Amino acid sequence: MNFWEYLVNRHQQLLTDAYQHASAVFQCMVVATLLGVLIGVATYRSEWAGNLATTTTATVLTVPALALIGLLIPVVGLGVAPTVIALTLYGLLPVVRNCVVGLRQVDPSLVDAATGIGMSRPARLLRIELPLAWPPILTGIRVATQMLMGIAAIAAYASGPGLGNVIFRGLASLGSANALNQVLAGTLGIVVLALLFDAAYVLIGRLTIPRGIRA
Amino acid sequence: MPETGTHGASIELENLTKRFPGSAQPAVDNVSMEIKAGEVVVFVGPSGCGKSTTLKMINRLIEPSGGRIRMGGEDVTDIDPVGLRRKVGYAIQSAGLFPHMTVAQNIGLVPKMIGWPRARIRERTEELLDLVGLDPGEFHGRYPRQLSGGQQQRVGVARALAADPPVLLMDEPFGAVDPITRDHLQDELIRLQHELRKTIVFVTHDFDEAIKLGDRIAVLRERSHIAQFDTPEAILTNPADDFVSGFVGAGAALKRLNLTRVRDVEITDYPTVTVDDPLQQIFNRLRAGGTGEVLLLDRRGRPYKWLRRGDLMRARGSLARAGTLVHDTVTRDATLRDALEAVLTDNAGRVAVTGRRGEYTGVVDMETLINSVHEMLEADRLDAMEHQHELESLRSAQTQAEQEGAGGVTSVGRGGER
Numbered sequence: 001m002n003f004w005e006y007l008v009n010r011h012q013q014l015l016t017d018a019y020q021h022a023s024a025v026f027q028c029m030v031v032a033t034l035l036g037v038l039i040g041v042a043t044y045r046s047e048w049a050g051n052l053a054t055t056t057t058a059t060v061l062t063v064p065a066l067a068l069i070g071l072l073i074p075v076v077g078l079g080v081a082p083t084v085i086a087l088t089l090y091g092l093l094p095v096v097r098n099c100v101v102g103l104r105q106v107d108p109s110l111v112d113a114a115t116g117i118g119m120s121r122p123a124r125l126l127r128i129e130l131p132l133a134w135p136p137i138l139t140g141i142r143v144a145t146q147m148l149m150g151i152a153a154i155a156a157y158a159s160g161p162g163l164g165n166v167i168f169r170g171l172a173s174l175g176s177a178n179a180l181n182q183v184l185a186g187t188l189g190i191v192v193l194a195l196l197f198d199a200a201y202v203l204i205g206r207l208t209i210p211r212g213i214r215a
Numbered sequence: 216m217p218e219t220g221t222h223g224a225s226i227e228l229e230n231l232t233k234r235f236p237g238s239a240q241p242a243v244d245n246v247s248m249e250i251k252a253g254e255v256v257v258f259v260g261p262s263g264c265g266k267s268t269t270l271k272m273i274n275r276l277i278e279p280s281g282g283r284i285r286m287g288g289e290d291v292t293d294i295d296p297v298g299l300r301r302k303v304g305y306a307i308q309s310a311g312l313f314p315h316m317t318v319a320q321n322i323g324l325v326p327k328m329i330g331w332p333r334a335r336i337r338e339r340t341e342e343l344l345d346l347v348g349l350d351p352g353e354f355h356g357r358y359p360r361q362l363s364g365g366q367q368q369r370v371g372v373a374r375a376l377a378a379d380p381p382v383l384l385m386d387e388p389f390g391a392v393d394p395i396t397r398d399h400l401q402d403e404l405i406r407l408q409h410e411l412r413k414t415i416v417f418v419t420h421d422f423d424e425a426i427k428l429g430d431r432i433a434v435l436r437e438r439s440h441i442a443q444f445d446t447p448e449a450i451l452t453n454p455a456d457d458f459v460s461g462f463v464g465a466g467a468a469l470k471r472l473n474l475t476r477v478r479d480v481e482i483t484d485y486p487t488v489t490v491d492d493p494l495q496q497i498f499n500r501l502r503a504g505g506t507g508e509v510l511l512l513d514r515r516g517r518p519y520k521w522l523r524r525g526d527l528m529r530a531r532g533s534l535a536r537a538g539t540l541v542h543d544t545v546t547r548d549a550t551l552r553d554a555l556e557a558v559l560t561d562n563a564g565r566v567a568v569t570g571r572r573g574e575y576t577g578v579v580d581m582e583t584l585i586n587s588v589h590e591m592l593e594a595d596r597l598d599a600m601e602h603q604h605e606l607e608s609l610r611s612a613q614t615q616a617e618q619e620g621a622g623g624v625t626s627v628g629r630g631g632e633r
Contacts, residue, residue: 113311116276116384117325117374118301127324131315210315212358 032091040099098140102133
């Protein structure tokens with residue numbers, strides 16, 4: 001069976017895996033974004049808190065994905081739970097860091113102006129600071145998503161969902177007829193998904209970054 | 216017209232002090248001043264003298280460490296600062312426009328926060344753009360980065376005025392624009408203030424700007440101590456001490472010329488004729504005039520040419536080529552400095568004064584100018600002396616009161632003082 005025949009033959013299974021892969025990454029990204037922005041907003045004002053947040057999330061990133069998932073299995077069991085936790089943790093760093101940096105980069109004279117014309121702190125944050133910090137935050141989300149695409153494949157090790165299953169199956173049966181096709185299909189599938197997500201982010205950027213600050 | 220709007224409110228600062236943590240000296244030390252409703256007060260002083268800090272304490276962007284602030288008689292030292300700031304317009308250097316919002320959104324921000332209906336915000340935005348000299352149709356949808364520095368500053372002023380606050384605080388608003396634009400913006404502000412009558416507190420380090428804009432100027436030295444708080448005229452002619460005179464700089468008499476307008480001095484009448492007058496009549500005018508010269512006006516009454524006797528001799532029946540064209544005129548609103556400039560560059564030492572539509576209203580020459588300036592300076596000097604006298608008697612009364620308040624050995628102490 002050549003690669004093309006394999007794809008046609010297994011497209012049902014592959015599409016389901018791809019969908020689950022994308023869905024896992026997407027959902028974890030939503031959680032990571034919300035958490036990351038929250039952490040960023042809570043910490044950017046203080047020098048040490050902001051640095052602590054970025055350093056902590058950076059430390060998480062240095063833990064190998066396989067090891068982290070492996071460590072999570074005894075705690076939360078197999079399946080979806082370790083996948084979601086690992087992906088969310090890995091997704092946090094770029095979002096937190098870019099959020100902190102982005103918020104700190106907002107021109108202090110603009111913050112001063114916003115306060116001076118009578119904006120309350122929440123209003124200032126929502127209407128001025130976050131919109132101005134949004135382009136770097138979105139970049140952080142984009143970087144995080146691409147990273148998660150790859151990491152999500154490893155989730156299959158903990159019987160998580162996604163294209164990782166196809167790859168692992170292929171790797172486990174190296175030498176058999178379909179081994180190479182499986183690995184290839186899984187990898188290419190991830191690449192295609194990553195590209196699709198990236199295109200979506202470009203579109204989101206177009207739609208959500210106001211013309212006045214678009215590069 | 217925004218005539219319906221709120222006029223100014225008075226501001227009183229009482230022993231206002233700001234101590235920043237970690238510094239031994241207070242940044243602002245015990246400042247007291249009274250700013251009248253509808254007045255433009257300029258804080259001027261060297262960098263780091265605390266003038267900006269003092270300004271920011273008025274809308275409590277910086278919370279005072281001590282003292283009171285009263286606005287329109289109401290103590291605002293402890294009220295909710297957000298509410299206070301919505302009643303106080305705030306314009307800063309380089310405008311501080313929010314780059315992600317359009318001009319209209321920037322201006323409408325405060326009205327939106329205080330819950331104006333959309334239609335009213337829209338109307339107000341258009342009105343304000345008009346007021347600051349920007350075409351609403353062209354500018355309301357633009358983003359700040361699509362505007363020049365001067366235009367941004369205008370929008371900044373419009374935003375500060377949006378909710379029609381009685382008080383306007385301006386922190387070196389024209390510090391970052393080029394000199395020509397700055398001059399324009401200053402003129403605009405003067406015109407605006409003429410219509411609006413807000414109470415404006417303006418911070419600058421440029422003394423000439425202070426003279427141009429201020430009804431009164433507070434010259435501040437370090438820790439925001441008031442070196443002198445008086446009208447520009449008084450500060451120019453009678454600086455309180457070396458610090459103030461150093462700040463006034465050279466050429467106080469010349470700067471004084473900026474403070475008086477042509478309409479305030481004597482404008483001489485000049486024999487005039489119009490282009491439609493028959494030649495004979497012009498001759499008669501010249502002979503009767505005694506100046507040996509007449510001013511020829513065009514059909515709309517605007518100064519056109521200076522005609523001398525010799526010009527007419529050479530003209531032979533046609534005025535087309537006779538005389539010298541009037542190349543410079545000043546309006547009644549021009550400063551004496553402008554008038555002097557024009558008189559100095561004119562080869563005969565006089566300049567025609569025009570009204571609003573460019574029509575002739577009179578002439579000023581060197582002599583009138585010199586006389587007016589002399590009179591002016593003399594009057595200033597008298598005023599200043601009187602003022603100083605008042606201040607001194609006030610001060611001695613105060614010391615007396617304080618010493619009496621101290622009790623005990625007062626009478627002896629006071630006797631010794633005297």
